[in-house]
Each structure stands twice: as structure tokens, then as C-alpha cells.
Amino acid sequence: MFCCVFWILLVSVFKERIGIMTGVTMAARNLSRTAHRLLTSRSISLSSRKYSSVWTADNVVKSPHRDIEIPNRLVTEHIWEAVERWPDKTALVCATTNRSYTFHDLYKYSRNFAAKLRTQIKIRDGDTVCLMMSNYPEYAIALLGALEAGAEVTTANPIYxxxxxxxxxKQAEPKVLVGVPETVPVLKEALRLTKKDIPIIVLRNPDGALPDNTISFQEWFLAENVDHSVxxxxxxxxxxxxLLPYSSGTTGLPKGVELTNRNLVANFVQQDVDxxxxxxxxxxxxxxxxLGLLPFYHSYGLSVILLHKLSAGLKNVTLSKFQPNTFIDxxxxxxxxLLCAAPPLVLFLGSHPGxxxxxxxxxxxxxxxxxxLPRTDVTRILDKVKHEMDFLQLYGLTEVGPLATCMPPGSKDYSKAGCGISNTELRIVDQDQRVLGPNQLGELHIRGPQVMKGYRNNPEATKAVITEDGWFKTGDLGSLDENGAVTISDRLKELIKVKGYQVPPAExxxxxxxxxxxxxxxxxxxxxxxxxxxxKAFxxxxxxxxxxxxxVTSFVSERVAEYKRIRDVVFLDALPKNPSGKLLKRVLREQYC
Known part of the structure; x- marks a missing residue:
């Protein structure tokens, strides 16, 4: 199954934002017939000479792109250095209100916010700031300001x-929360549940009152004569x-993914290779x-669409929610x-008569x-376009910064997820960790400078997915062709994919x-x-x-986001388990699904 970091809620049409599908533990000896069918049906291969000779003697696939030198700098330093080249160009603009900020504004206001965090909240190096905001231009000011203040940033889904x-x-232990009026009641109730007293900073509506017992975000970042010496x-x-985004990894409850400045800057520079x-x-x-439509709280929207495109000097038009007419206008x-999309958005573009x-x-x-993504969905869009346009599949995970592979510009192959980006190695292994050759089906592993530091406060989970020599086990079932292009074939892990958004059964x-x-x-x-x-619950x-x-369904619905809600319940006298007590979900699936 194709996987990328990263994601959208198509409100009214699709209801859920797209999130990243991360991989599955697999057993090559017990591959599903579906997986084999998928593998054999995707036989198109890249023909460009530059993608040849990427296989090593030990069946590791090197990137066909040139290696790059990773700058020894922070995320903010990387972005601010670029700002000097285009200070007066628009960095961010709201699609619905047209309020906008130049790159110079972004630099000034982020530093204002950073100074206020240091002086008013007493944020210190390594503290955590939690953002729970929709896709507004000010998201970048809060994010970069928190980083400039020396903090780590954890991002929360605004519909949680x-x-x-x-x-x-409880897991991230933030010192301050940043939200919008719509999320304030949720944040306050969450604090009541945790029995914590944490300041809440709010991006208030221009015509709305500031919620009680909160701090105005605008008053801080728009302040005059701010002392930046702190x-x-x-x-x-x-x-x-x-960054500390949360991901379910290959299975289980959400875990904090520790992405270092080096991880992120490496991924930015990897995307800039010609x-x-x-x-x-x-x-x-x-x-x-x-277009900043995929949610900024998740790794794809946060890193690839927001931060990287700022570092490259693009204008980012933000949309806080999907509405058909607003989107197409x-x-x-x-x-x-440039449109960074997920399958439901592609389906909408191709099928909507408007x-x-x-x-x-x-x-x-x-x-x-x-x-x-079926080829027919791609061709529907291409049939509407009256000019030459690239449609490129890519692949990644929150744990790898997030981008790992991408089809090269000019490619007409819509079935593959591309080759490894610069400085990235790929391999396929079977259940005995034997490294496989071209067109053999197994678990995809990734190694590169963008691989996360680890899961926050969870060394066992980290050890389970990162080998001693630095390979990240994606858990996704796939193959690599003779030219090193990835085909993601199947998903054997337990994560449930609701409109592309991952739902961990354990949760x-x-x-x-x-x-x-x-x-x-x-x-x-x-x-x-x-x-x-x-x-479906048993x-x-x-x-x-x-x-x-x-x-039962109402009880769950009160406690989880809409896309996670249980749609059906089966009552049983007992759940099938093996002698050691392990739940046999295979039996449930065979008998009731």
C-alpha cells in the first residue's frame, strides 16, 4: 500500500484529514495472495539511464541522486538564511481572509514571539511548546517562534x-499551549483531566473576544520595541x-517521534537537489x-509543505479546512x-464537475x-489539464523526516513511489532479516540522515524499529525494481486506514x-x-x-476524533486467544469479517 507522510480532512466530502500510513510487520513466507497480485501487476519500471547501477553487491539500493552535504545548522537558521534572498516576497497568505505576511514579517514576528516566550513564560532550552491550531498563516509564526526560543514543538490535531x-x-509535558478559540474548550478540559495548570496562548478571531484566562497571541507577536537580546x-x-510529532509507528498507541534539527534540515536539502x-x-x-491544505499538525504538512517550502522561498496559501468551492476558487x-495532495483530493479534482x-x-x-492511487484517478486529472503537468507519487513516514522516496520530475509512471532521495539507502528483507534482491517482496527498510532520533521516552519501541547500524524498519511490504524504484504492495500491520488516516486498534x-x-x-x-x-469492535x-x-459506540465517540469512531459492534462471550494469551485477530477476521 502506498504511504506518505502526511495529510487531509476533506470536510463535507471526505470528513477526515489525511494522515500518514506507516508500515507493518510482515512475514515474507506468509505473504497474502493480494500482496503477490499487487506485486506482479505493477511491473512498469523506470527506463532512465540515471537510475541504473544503484544496487550494491549486498543488495542495498543507493539513491540515484547525487549525495548532498548537510548544513550544520538549526531549522530556524536554515530558513532565516534563505529569507535574506527574498525578504519582501509573500511567505504566507490566508485563502479566505487574504491576510498575509512577507518573509521579513515572518522573521520579525517569530522573534517577537520567541522573546515573549522566554520572558513571559520562562521557556528555556529543551522545553516543549504544544501547537493545536488549524492551517492559518500564523501557524508558522508560532512554530518558528517556539523553535527560536529554544523549545521543542509538539503538534496536536485540532479536532482531537x-x-x-x-x-x-502527559507524554510531551509542554510548558505552554498555543491554540485558536475553537480549540480552547478542549485544551482547558484536557488540562482539567491532567490536573495541570499550563498557560494557553490563543490566536483570537479578528472580530472575536479573547477567551477567558488565555493570552493573546497577536499582542505578543505584533508587539513593538520587543527586546530580542534574551x-x-x-x-x-x-x-x-x-519537532515532536506523534505517530503510531508500526502499531500501538501514538508515540512521540523525535526529529532533530539535523533530520529536518537534511530532508529540506534533499528536496532541493536538481x-x-x-x-x-x-x-x-x-x-x-x-497550497497549505494538508494539515500542518502532521509531518507531511508540517515539514514538506510548510517548513521546506518556506526555506525554498515559495508562497504558501493556507486553507484551514476543505470546502469544495473555496478550494477550487x-x-x-x-x-x-505545486499541489501536495492525498488520494481523496486527487479523486475530488478528477471527478468533481466544478x-x-x-x-x-x-x-x-x-x-x-x-x-x-488507481491510474484512472490520475488520468482523470490529466485529461482536464490542457498543458503538460507532472504527477508524482512519493513515500515517507513521520519517523523519516518524513520524505524518503519520490518519482523524478518528468516521470509518467504512476504506479511506483519513486527512488530514494539523496543520501538515502533502501533495502528489502524477509522475516529472517535476509536482504533480498530486485522484485522480491519483503519489508522495506530505510537508512539516511533524516531517520528520527527515536521515540520519546520509549527505548524499547525505538530499538524495535531502528537497527544498530541505523536501518529504520518501516513495516511496509514492498519491492525494489532493477532501477531501485519502490513499489509498496501491501499493509499487514494492524493499523486501520480510514480515508488514509491511521487509526491504531490498541488506542x-x-x-x-x-x-x-x-x-x-x-x-x-x-x-x-x-x-x-x-x-469494528468485538x-x-x-x-x-x-x-x-x-x-458502546457513543462512549467511544465522546473520547476520540470523528475518523476513529467505531462503526459496528459485535458482542462475544470470549475473544479467541492462543495458549499464551495472545489475541487471535485472524480468527475474528475469518469468522466475522
């Missing part, structure tokens, strides 16, 4: 429930953690325009050149990931077991024609109690 935010607050006390290194760059270079007379009115060639006139490149099982009448529970993903998969009740299915 208090229970989900409570868990992240920022001289910040002492951070490229090896220090910059043989794979998907944007035109910014000059005095030219600036590409991208934005594509036309703002002359979007999307015409006029809306796509400026579009030069679409990149897509997060789930399998829902824990919520179910919190119900006072539930003794035991299991959750599986079952196929759904509209959403891809949906969670519940064992305590002796002597009777509960209706809707009571």
Missing part, C-alpha cells in the same frame, strides 16, 4: 477530543530535537505558489503551481501519497476497556467502499450486564 489531548500533554541565551545544536526538485527556484522575478485565484481546466491552468506539479481497545461494563475488547479494520476501512461484557451497541 480532550482525552486525546490529555494523553499527549534570544542570545538560547543554545541549541543540530543534534537537538526540534534531479528531484518539484518546484522552480525562487528568484527576483519568479516565485512558485503552493483558491486553485484558480491564487494560481497554485473543477475545470481554468482552475488548473497554473498547476505544474501534483505530488501524492498516503494510500494506493480504541483501551478506550473500550474504560467502559465500566466492558471486560475485554478487540478492534479490526474492515473494508468500506467510501472510507477505505472502518473500525466486545466481551462483564457477567450479568447488558449493553446496547449504540451505548
Amino acid at each position: 477530543t480532550p482525552y486525546e489531548v490529555e494523553r499527549q500533554i 534570544l542570545k541565551d538560547v543554545s541549541r545544536t543540530p543534534e537537538d530535537v526540534a 534531479t528531484m526538485r518539484v518546484h522552480q527556484e525562487t528568484t527576483k522575478t519568479h516565485q512558485d505558489v503552493t 483558491t486553485m484558480k485565484n491564487h494560481k497554485i503551481n 473543477v475545470t481546466a481554468d482552475h488548473l491552468t497554473s498547476l505544474k506539479t501534483i505530488t501524492c501519497g498516503a494510500a494506493p 480504541l481497545e483501551n478506550v473500550l476497556k474504560e467502559h465500566p461494563d466492558v471486560l475485554d475488547a478487540a478492534v479490526l479494520g474492515i473494508p468500506d467502499s467510501r472510507l477505505g476501512e472502518v473500525p 466486545v466481551v461484557l462483564k457477567d450479568g450486564v447488558k449493553v446496547e451497541a449504540n451505548e
Whole structure:
């Protein structure tokens, strides 16, 4: 299955934002027939000479792109250095209100916010700041300001429930929360649940009152005569953690992914290599325009769309939510050149009658990931476009910074996820960790400077996915062709993919077991024609109690985001388990799915 970091909620049409699908533990000897079918059906290979001779004698695939030197600098240093080349160009603009900020504004306001964090909140090096905001231009000011203050940044989904935010607050231990009026009630309830008293900074609506007991974000970053000298006390290194997004990894509950400044800067520079760059270079007379629609709280939107495109000098047009008419008008009115998409958005562009060639006139490149994409969905868009345009598949995971592979510009192969980007090695292994050759099916491993430092406060989970010699085990089932191009074939892990967004069964099982009448529970993903998969629960009740299915689903719905909600409940006397007590989900699937 195709996987990318990274993601969108298509409100009204798709309801859920797209998130990253990360991989699965697999057993090459027990591959599904579906996986083998997928492998054999995807036989198209790249023909360009530059993709030959990438295989080593030990079956490791090197990147066909030139190696790059990774700058020894912080994320903010990397972006601010570039700002000097285009200070007066627009960095961010809101698609609905047209409020905008130049690169010079971004630099000034981020440093204002950083100084206020140091003086008013007493943020110190290595403290954590939590952002729970939608895609507004000010997201970049909060993010870069927190980094400039020496903090690490953890990002929360703005549609999370208090229970989900409570868990992240307990794990990430932020010193301050930054939100918008819509998220303040959730943040306050999460703090009540955690019994913590943490300041809340709010980007208030221009015509709205500031919520009680919160701090105005605008008053801080727009302040005059701010003393920036306090920022001289910040002492951070490229090896220090910059971002702490949360991912379920290959399975289980969400874990904090530690991405260092070096991880992120490496991934930025990898995307700028001329043989794979998907944007035109910014000059005095030219600036590409991208759309910030995939959510900034997740690694793809955060790193690839927001931070990297700022470092490259692109204009980022932000959309806080998907609305069909607003989206297609934005594509036309703002002359979007680069669209980073996920399959539901591609499906919408190709099938919606309101999307015409006029809306796509400026579009030069679409990149897509997060789930399998039928060729027909690609051709529907290409048929609407009256000019030459690139449609490129890519692949990545939160744990690898997030980008790992991408098809090169000019490619017409829509079935593969591309070759490894610069300084990136790939290999395929079987269940005995034997490294396989071309077109053999196994688990994809990745090694490169963008691989995370590890999972926060979870050395066992880190050791389970990163080998001693630096290979990250994706858990995704795939193959590498003779030219080193990746095909992601199947997903054998337990993560449920609802419209491309990953839902860990363990999380829902824990919520179910919190119900006072539930003794035991299991959750599986079952196929759904509209959403891809949906969670289905198998519940064992305590002796002597009777509960209706809707009571169970309502209990869960109050505690999780909408896309995680359970759609069906089956009551059983007992769950099938082996002699050691391990749940046999295979039996549940065979009998009830």
C-alpha cells in the first residue's frame, strides 16, 4: 500500500484529514495472495539511464541522486538564511481572509514571539511548546517562534477530543499551549483531566473576544520595541530535537517521534537537489505558489509543505479546512503551481464537475501519497489539464523526516513511489532479516540522515524499529525494481486506514476497556467502499450486564476524533486467544469479517 507522510480532512466530502500510513510487520513466507497480485501487476519500471547501477553487491539500493552535504545548522537558521534572498516576497497568505505576511514579517514576528516566550513564560532550552491550531498563516509564526526560543514543538490535531489531548500533554509535558478559540474548550478540559495548570496562548478571531484566562497571541507577536537580546541565551545544536510529532509507528498507541534539527534540515536539502526538485527556484522575478491544505499538525504538512517550502522561498496559501468551492476558487485565484495532495483530493479534482481546466491552468506539479492511487484517478486529472503537468507519487513516514522516496520530475509512471532521495539507502528483507534482491517482496527498510532520533521516552519501541547500524524498519511490504524504484504492495500491520488516516486498534481497545461494563475488547479494520476501512469492535461484557451497541459506540465517540469512531459492534462471550494469551485477530477476521 502506498504511504506518505502526511495529510487531509476533506470536510463535507471526505470528513477526515489525511494522515500518514506507516508500515507493518510482515512475514515474507506468509505473504497474502493480494500482496503477490499487487506485486506482479505493477511491473512498469523506470527506463532512465540515471537510475541504473544503484544496487550494491549486498543488495542495498543507493539513491540515484547525487549525495548532498548537510548544513550544520538549526531549522530556524536554515530558513532565516534563505529569507535574506527574498525578504519582501509573500511567505504566507490566508485563502479566505487574504491576510498575509512577507518573509521579513515572518522573521520579525517569530522573534517577537520567541522573546515573549522566554520572558513571559520562562521557556528555556529543551522545553516543549504544544501547537493545536488549524492551517492559518500564523501557524508558522508560532512554530518558528517556539523553535527560536529554544523549545521543542509538539503538534496536536485540532479536532482531537480532550482525552486525546490529555494523553499527549502527559507524554510531551509542554510548558505552554498555543491554540485558536475553537480549540480552547478542549485544551482547558484536557488540562482539567491532567490536573495541570499550563498557560494557553490563543490566536483570537479578528472580530472575536479573547477567551477567558488565555493570552493573546497577536499582542505578543505584533508587539513593538520587543527586546530580542534574551534570544542570545538560547543554545541549541543540530543534534537537538526540534519537532515532536506523534505517530503510531508500526502499531500501538501514538508515540512521540523525535526529529532533530539535523533530520529536518537534511530532508529540506534533499528536496532541493536538481534531479528531484518539484518546484522552480525562487528568484527576483519568479516565485512558485503552493497550497497549505494538508494539515500542518502532521509531518507531511508540517515539514514538506510548510517548513521546506518556506526555506525554498515559495508562497504558501493556507486553507484551514476543505470546502469544495473555496478550494477550487483558491486553485484558480491564487494560481497554485505545486499541489501536495492525498488520494481523496486527487479523486475530488478528477471527478468533481466544478473543477475545470481554468482552475488548473497554473498547476505544474501534483505530488501524492498516503494510500494506493488507481491510474484512472490520475488520468482523470490529466485529461482536464490542457498543458503538460507532472504527477508524482512519493513515500515517507513521520519517523523519516518524513520524505524518503519520490518519482523524478518528468516521470509518467504512476504506479511506483519513486527512488530514494539523496543520501538515502533502501533495502528489502524477509522475516529472517535476509536482504533480498530486485522484485522480491519483503519489508522495506530505510537508512539516511533524516531517520528520527527515536521515540520519546520509549527505548524499547525505538530499538524495535531502528537497527544498530541505523536501518529504520518501516513495516511496509514492498519491492525494489532493477532501477531501485519502490513499489509498496501491501499493509499487514494492524493499523486501520480510514480515508488514509491511521487509526491504531490498541488506542480504541483501551478506550473500550474504560467502559465500566466492558471486560475485554478487540478492534479490526474492515473494508468500506467510501472510507477505505472502518473500525469494528468485538466486545466481551462483564457477567450479568447488558449493553446496547449504540451505548458502546457513543462512549467511544465522546473520547476520540470523528475518523476513529467505531462503526459496528459485535458482542462475544470470549475473544479467541492462543495458549499464551495472545489475541487471535485472524480468527475474528475469518469468522466475522
